Amino acid sequence: MRRAGWQVRVLEAAPQAGGRCLTLRAGDTVREAGGPAQPVPWPVAPHLYLNPGPARIPHHHRGILGYCKALGVPLEVLVNENRAALVAAPGGAVPLRRLQADLRGLVTEWAVKGLGAGGLAMPVSEEDLVRLKGALRYWGGLDADLRYRGNSRAGWAEPPGAGLAPPVPNLPLDPRALMRPEVWMAASFAEGIDYQATMLQPVGGMDRIAMAFARVLGDALVTGAEVLSLRRVEGGARVAWRGADGAVREEVAPRVLVTLPAPVLARLDTDFPADRKAALASLRYAHACKLGFYAARRFWEEDAAIYGGISWTSGDATQVWYPSHGLHGEGGVLVGAYIFDGPAAERFEAAAPEARAAAMAADGEALHPGYAQAVSAPVSVAWGRMPRALGAWAEWTRAQRGLEYPLLRAPEGPYVFAGEHLSWLTGWQEGAVLSAWSALADLQA
Amino acid sequence: MRRAGWQVRVLEAAPQAGGRCLTLRAGDTVREAGGPAQPVPWPVAPHLYLNPGPARIPHHHRGILGYCKALGVPLEVLVNENRAALVAAPGGAVPLRRLQADLRGLVTEWAVKGLGAGGLAMPVSEEDLVRLKGALRYWGGLDADLRYRGNSRAGWAEPPGAGLAPPVPNLPLDPRALMRPEVWMAASFAEGIDYQATMLQPVGGMDRIAMAFARVLGDALVTGAEVLSLRRVEGGARVAWRGADGAVREEVAPRVLVTLPAPVLARLDTDFPADRKAALASLRYAHACKLGFYAARRFWEEDAAIYGGISWTSGDATQVWYPSHGLHGEGGVLVGAYIFDGPAAERFEAAAPEARAAAMAADGEALHPGYAQAVSAPVSVAWGRMPRALGAWAEWTRAQRGLEYPLLRAPEGPYVFAGEHLSWLTGWQEGAVLSAWSALADLQA
Structure with missing residues (x-):
């Protein structure tokens, strides 16, 4: 700015x-x-x-x-x-690796069956199908017969060492544990x-x-500096705020960029029109x-x-x-x-x-x-x-995105608005940044 | 030690x-x-x-x-x-996110078909099957009709901003691009x-x-300190080595822990038996x-x-x-x-x-x-x-794991051996560590 x-x-x-x-x-x-x-x-x-x-x-x-x-x-x-x-x-915490490997293996095993059932939407040659099954085998960590029987992606029952015995991968969990x-x-x-x-x-x-x-x-x-009220006045808006020293000041600014979260702003003493106030109050966080x-x-x-x-x-x-x-x-x-x-x-x-x-x-x-x-x-x-x-953070409903979102993000007289809630990336700092840039464009306009 | x-x-x-x-x-x-x-x-x-x-x-x-x-x-x-x-x-590099999302989506879509084709090996209730399909939908990022039509996991065609228009996810790539x-x-x-x-x-x-x-x-x-030769002698092994100053020294140690990579050790002047020398020379890196x-x-x-x-x-x-x-x-x-x-x-x-x-x-x-x-x-x-x-790093064949691996990892007179190649974790420092601990156990024995 x-x-x-x-x-x-x-x-x-x-x-x-x-x-x-x-x-x-x-x-x-x-x-x-x-x-x-x-x-x-x-x-x-x-x-x-x-x-x-x-x-x-x-x-x-x-x-x-x-x-x-x-x-x-x-x-x-x-x-x-x-x-x-x-x-x-229920039987004790399981490392994510084991769940990931088993799920991926099972889903891929089912996918191979789905392919056999004519699942592929596109026309492929027999040769392509063989290559595809090979790729699926690798993707899912399947055995040569395209079944999932566990593998080292799921971790080790006996980890690799420097002895004579080879390592032993974990067996699959009971599929019920994945449900x-x-x-x-x-x-x-x-x-x-x-x-x-x-x-x-x-x-x-x-x-x-x-x-x-x-x-x-x-x-x-x-x-x-706690803002106490906002009022439209000749030449902009009057902001009343209480400073760290406890003293209340009033100042007029040609523009006020309002970045309070909606639940806080809904409770602030403002002269916003009723539809904006209602929209602020209705936005769930x-x-x-x-x-x-x-x-x-x-x-x-x-x-x-x-x-x-x-x-x-x-x-x-x-x-x-x-x-x-x-x-x-x-x-x-x-x-x-x-x-x-x-x-x-x-x-x-x-x-x-x-x-x-x-x-x-x-x-x-x-x-x-x-x-x-x-x-x-x-x-x-x-x-x-x-x-x-x-x-x-703001939780817009689909309906609110059509009505309240455009209303709340629109400038109004001396007021311009920004915050994560006024973006499609609510709950992320990036949403606040993008909204601020959008507000700056509003200010410039 | x-x-x-x-x-x-x-x-x-x-x-x-x-x-x-x-x-x-x-x-x-x-x-x-x-x-x-x-x-x-x-x-x-x-x-x-x-x-x-x-x-x-x-x-x-x-x-x-x-x-x-x-x-x-x-x-x-x-x-x-x-x-x-x-x-x-061929058409330009693709971000991994897009390939991952599309592959996961397609494979899951096929898996749903595989389930329909009686793919599930275990007996499940109709209710379980509905829950499972719901889980698969989430896992694969599928639409309500269990088809993959792209989603934001694949990235954005129009990223989320702070304007009026909602973000638009990438459409799926031509499945041929995934082959x-x-x-x-x-x-x-x-x-x-x-x-x-x-x-x-x-x-x-x-x-x-x-x-x-x-x-x-x-x-x-x-x-x-470059080792030049190893010889078994009364009381241990004699190590000849050239120091940084160029001078060659000979010393006798009761035990020598040999950690040279196999291709280097195979070329060293040693009195190892022929079978060990042959095994060292045959181990491909x-x-x-x-x-x-x-x-x-x-x-x-x-x-x-x-x-x-x-x-x-x-x-x-x-x-x-x-x-x-x-x-x-x-x-x-x-x-x-x-x-x-x-x-x-x-x-x-x-x-x-x-x-x-x-x-x-x-x-x-x-x-x-x-x-x-x-x-x-x-x-x-x-x-x-x-x-x-x-x-x-060592690339053992399955056959070598049965014969040459036990031979090379076994101590021999004053010689004890370690290195990533003498483990089941070749190519990783961890293999070298585990092998060293195994060699220490050999030394103590």
């Missing part, structure tokens, strides 16, 4: 820039509405942090990555899918366009991006939650050779994330729960921090026996209770 | 420890037998290096990772499969047990491991080759959003690797060719460095138009021509 000739002031209610782009580390405190303050009780070390909001950057999110490059934010690889990660199961929804979810989530390798993270925490922006903004950024645990011993690395990635519980915790950084280091911070939305998130959100931690520690036991004893110092964030967010 | 009470001396012919665990950076020179010296002409920077030998550590190689931890070698994630990486194709072997290889290699995420690398180059070993070995390590290019501009990141991972050419270069480190940094070193073995490796090995570089630059053009102009400063290593290796 400055490059386009605007004189800019950023009013940020929080003590620091970033909003949901937040990193928690020693010295920080989480303050949910109606909850006790949660000071972060972890040791001070660069690798000991939790990103309660966005924690991954897909490689094709060129906008946010472009800012990382331009602002000098160092990046490193984040492991999203790790074949050593675990999926909770559970969390198995198919765990086996496919990293196929999603925003979850595919390579995924990235800023070295030291996601808020390095916000800090880099704050650095270049300099005096233009006013933190601790996901109630995502995250919980961080400290572990003095990196037991996931030492005991299970897990370096980064995500395990799947069958409890409310949903996902457990292992750090992709600080490998072999002193202690680590685990994401002990990442709950996207739904009843599990509601339960988590309603619970007190201690109750959340106890439940999540119990869920982790299904992945790592002894987990509840090995983790400590919980810190949790339920985005639905974070005062300046009141939700994690 | 020292902990077990042995007094140890390590005779290392090279100027530094590590053998094939080698890293090339500014100041180094590659000297192949019968080839010109290749000084490494890259700028001096921690991220500008090539690992011509081992370059990846699978997360389940606990031996070598244990040494990394014990010796304080910092590790970072290496991206092996990157869905943004490219596969060369090429390099496509199936590219789409399945990371399923292999030693290629699955998470893969790791030492920060700064693989030789950090060798350097860490050298540090703890201290005076026990004698570099530039892969003639793997690698070539590094310097690029002043990280065009793979800037132009194609590729952060680490491997692209597949259809030429001799086979694989092109992008660095998983130094992201957004100043310049980078690409692996411009990784040729495992076979005729392509023979051609590469026979060629002069300049001819290799020209051919590999041309192969890269099929991935990145303008590649040949964007890369420079080639450095190449054909392991078959490296004097102290004469090959990359």
Whole structure:
């Protein structure tokens, strides 16, 4: 905006820039509405942090990555899918590699049968069909007779050593063990366009991006500045805001770029027309939650050779994330729960921090026996209770995309709007960046 | 060995420890037998290096990772499969994501047909079958009628933005485009047990491991010490070796742990029995080759959003690797060719460095138009021509595993043997570690 000739002031209610782009580390405190303050009780070390909001950057999110490059934010690889990660199961957690290999093998075996049943939509020669079956054999890890009987992709029953005996691969699991929804979810989530390798993270925490922006903004950024009301006036809009010193100021700006999350903006004292207010109030936000645990011993690395990635519980915790950084280091911070939305998130959100931690520690036991004893110092964030967010990200319905989305993204008099919710990439920083660029085009117009 | 009470001396012919665990950076020179010296002409920077030998550590190689931890070698994630990486194709390179999504979709569509044709070996209820088809739909990214018609897993024809129009996923490729072997290889290699995420690398180059070993070995390590002959004598074996000063020494040791690669050991002046000599000479080594290019501009990141991972050419270069480190940094070193073995490796090995570089630059053009102009400063290593290796790794035949393998790994008088070739994990440092531990057990016995 400055490059386009605007004189800019950023009013940020929080003590620091970033909003949901937040990193928690020693010295920080989480303050949910109606909850006790949660000071972060972890040791001070660069690798000991939790990103309660966005924690991954897909490689094709060129906008946010472009800012990382331009602002000098160092990046490193984040492991999203790790074949050593675990999926909770009734008989004990199973490494993802075993589920992936078995599913791929079985599906391919069925596909070979489907081909025989005239499944191929296109005309192919007999020779092509032979080549195709050879390719399928390789793809699925099938035996020479095109049956799946397990192979080393599923891991080893007897790992390769330096003795006389050859290694022995795992046998296939009972196919019934594959029939559970969390198995198919765990086996496919990293196929999603925003979850595919390579995924990235800023070295030291996601808020390095916000800090880099704050650095270049300099005096233009006013933190601790809570906007109280917006009114259209002659020459623009009047913004009333309370500063960090408690004093209330009123200022008129020719244009106001409004980036508050919809649930917060819906509650703000504004003179927006009724249809906009109704649209803001009707936009549902996901109630995502995250919980961080400290572990003095990196037991996931030492005991299970897990370096980064995500395990799947069958409890409310949903996902457990292992750090992709600080490998072999002193202690680590685990994401002990990442709950996207739904009843599990509601339960988590309603619970007190201690109750959340106890439940999540119990869920982790299904992945790592002894987990509840090995983790400590919980810190949790339920985005639905974070005062300046009141939700994690917008969840548009198909119908709302036709009506409320165009309405909310349209400028109105002195007001221009941006945020992840005003994009097709909700829940991602990239959506906020693209929306900001779109808003800048609106401003220029 | 020292902990077990042995007094140890390590005779290392090279100027530094590590053998094939080698890293090339500014100041180094590659000297192949019968080839010109290749000084490494890259700028001096921690991220500008090539690992011509081992370059990846699978997360389940606990031996070598244990040494990394014990010796304080910092590790970072290496991206092996990157869905943004490219596969060369007649009409232009295709991102791996698109091939992966289309293959998975097609195979799953065939599998659904195979299920209908009575493909399921186990008895399932009608209800289970409905659930299974739902799971298959999700797994393969199929439409409601269980057909694959493309989806966002394959990437975007119109990416999501912040405008009014919704994003548009890629349509499926012509299935004929999927029928090429390099496509199936590219789409399945990371399923292999030693290629699955998470893969790791030492920060700064693989030789950090060798350097860490050298540090703890201290005076026990004698570099530039070329062993000339081995003879059994009263009280052990006599080792003749030429030191860095050119002087030849003879020493008697009660035990000699021989870790030379088989092709080198086969040529050494020893008093091994004829059957061992014959077995050593008959063990074929892969003639793997690698070539590094310097690029002043990280065009793979800037132009194609590729952060680490491997692209597949259809030429001799086979694989092109992008660095998983130094992201957004100043310049980078690409692996411009990784040729495992076979005729392509023979051609590469026979060629002069300049001819290799020209051919590999041309192969890269099929991935990145303008590649040949964007890369420079080639450095190449054909392991078959490296004097102290004469090959990359052992390639046992099934028959040799029954006869020659037990013979070569067995101790003999004062001689004990170790190396990657004496394991079931040839071509991996882990195999060498496991073999060394096995040899230590032999020594103790």
